[in-house]
Amino acid sequence: MxxxxxxxxxxxxxxxxxxxxxxxxxxxxxxxxxxxxxxxxxxxxxxxxxxxxxxxxxxxxxxxxxxxxxxxxxxxxxxxxxxxxxxxxxxxxxxxxxxxxxxxxxxxxxxxxxxxxxxxxxxxxxxxxxxxxxxxxxxxxxxxxxxMTIDKQKEFYEFIKKELGNDIDIVKVDSNLATILNILANEDLSDGIESPEINSFEINKKIEFNNLQTIQDTIDEYKIYYSKLNEKYMEFDKQGANKSLSVFRLIKNQYTRILATGKESHDLFFAIIDSLIDIIVKSKNYIEIPYEELEMCVNILVVDTFVRCKIFKNPEGYSHVITR
Structure with missing residues (x-):
C-alpha cells in the first residue's frame, strides 16, 4: 500500500x-x-x-x-x-x-x-x-x-526525500545494482514461469493502457537508468549465469502473485517494489545499504522490467521483438 x-x-x-x-x-x-x-x-x-x-x-x-x-x-x-x-x-x-x-x-x-x-x-x-x-x-x-490524502502524502514524501534523502552517487548505484541483481538472481524460482517475452514499445502507450498515469513521474525518473542496468545485465550474462532472465522471472513471479489479489494498477506497481525489497533484506546474502539507496535500485529494476514488457499488459500492436 x-x-x-x-x-x-x-x-x-x-x-x-x-x-x-x-x-x-x-x-x-x-x-x-x-x-x-x-x-x-x-x-x-x-x-x-x-x-x-x-x-x-x-x-x-x-x-x-x-x-x-x-x-x-x-x-x-x-x-x-x-x-x-x-x-x-x-x-x-x-x-x-x-x-x-x-x-x-x-x-x-x-x-x-x-x-x-x-x-x-x-x-x-x-x-x-x-x-x-x-x-x-x-x-x-x-x-x-x-x-492526508494520498496525493498530499506523496507530495510531502517527495519534499522529505529532497530535503533529507541522499544525493545520487552513480558509482554507489552501480555497485548496489550489482549486489541486488546477484541476490535476486539466486532466489528460489520453484514456481515455474515461462521465459519472459523480450519486447519494447512506446512507454507512454503502456502507461495509459494500464491506467498508470499517477506514477508517470516515477517511471520517468527511473527509466533513464535503462542503459546502466542493461550494462549490468550484459556483464553478468557474459559470465554465463543468465542473471537477467533470473531477475526478470522473479519480478514477473511477484507481479503474477500480487495481481491475483485484485489490486489496482497503481497499488500493484508499488506492491511489487515492496515485495522485492522484502525478498532482498531477508536474503542471507544481503549486506545492508541505506534504505533510500535500496529503494532507488529496486525502483530502477521494476521500472526497467515494466519498460521491457515483462510485467503489466502490453497494448496490442505496439510491441516488437528485440535482441539483447
Whole structure:
C-alpha cells in the first residue's frame, strides 16, 4: 500500500533527524538546529498551510522567536530542548509585545512533547498559546501525515526525500545494482514461469493502457537508468549465469502473485517494489545499504522490467521483438 510506503519513509527520516540533532547537541554541534529552522518552516507551511518565514534571515539574532507568519499571525520557536523552563523562557521575551495578538507555536525538533502539552505555563505577555494544540513535535507531524490524502502524502514524501534523502552517487548505484541483481538472481524460482517475452514499445502507450498515469513521474525518473542496468545485465550474462532472465522471472513471479489479489494498477506497481525489497533484506546474502539507496535500485529494476514488457499488459500492436 502506498500510504505505508510513504509514511514509513517519512517516519524514518524524521526520526533520524531528531536523533541526529539530539546526538550532535550533546557534543555542542548545533549546525543542524540552525538549518532546521528553515526546514521546519517549509514543512509546517506544507502541512498546515502556514506562511512561516525564518525571522533570523530577515533580522539576525531575534531573541526567543525563529519563525513568523504575518498573514496568519503566528510566531514560533524551533528548539531541540523541550522543557517547561524553555517554553516559559520563550513566553517571557519582550518580542511578544511587538506581536500582540499572534499565536505562539513551540516546535520541538528532537524531543517528545506529550508531557509539555499537558502542562500549564506562565504567560506574562498573554500570548495566544494553548499547549495541547500549539506545541508541535514529530508525533504531531506523523499524525498529520496519516490523515492526508494520498496525493498530499506523496507530495510531502517527495519534499522529505529532497530535503533529507541522499544525493545520487552513480558509482554507489552501480555497485548496489550489482549486489541486488546477484541476490535476486539466486532466489528460489520453484514456481515455474515461462521465459519472459523480450519486447519494447512506446512507454507512454503502456502507461495509459494500464491506467498508470499517477506514477508517470516515477517511471520517468527511473527509466533513464535503462542503459546502466542493461550494462549490468550484459556483464553478468557474459559470465554465463543468465542473471537477467533470473531477475526478470522473479519480478514477473511477484507481479503474477500480487495481481491475483485484485489490486489496482497503481497499488500493484508499488506492491511489487515492496515485495522485492522484502525478498532482498531477508536474503542471507544481503549486506545492508541505506534504505533510500535500496529503494532507488529496486525502483530502477521494476521500472526497467515494466519498460521491457515483462510485467503489466502490453497494448496490442505496439510491441516488437528485440535482441539483447
Amino acid at each position: 502506498n500510504r505505508s510506503h510513504y509514511f514509513n519513509y517519512i517516519d524514518k527520516k524524521l526520526s533520524w533527524l531528531a536523533w541526529r540533532i539530539e546526538s550532535r547537541g550533546k557534543i555542542n554541534l548545533l549546525d543542524l538546529n540552525i538549518y532546521s529552522e528553515t526546514f521546519f518552516a517549509d514543512m509546517l507551511n506544507m502541512l498546515f498551510e502556514y506562511q512561516l518565514k525564518n525571522l533570523n534571515v530577515i533580522k539576525q539574532n531575534v531573541e526567543g522567536i525563529d519563525l513568523v507568519d504575518t498573514e496568519n499571525e503566528i510566531i514560533s520557536q524551533v528548539s531541540s530542548t523541550c522543557t517547561k523552563q524553555k517554553i516559559e523562557s520563550s513566553l517571557k521575551k519582550k518580542i511578544f509585545e511587538r506581536y500582540k495578538g499572534f499565536r505562539f507555536k513551540f516546535i520541538s525538533i528532537s524531543k517528545n512533547a506529550d508531557k509539555m502539552r499537558e502542562s500549564t505555563f506562565d504567560n506574562p505577555h498573554n500570548a495566544l498559546f494553548k499547549p495541547a494544540e500549539d506545541i508541535i513535535d514529530t508525533t504531531t507531524i506523523q499524525n498529520k501525515v496519516l490523515t
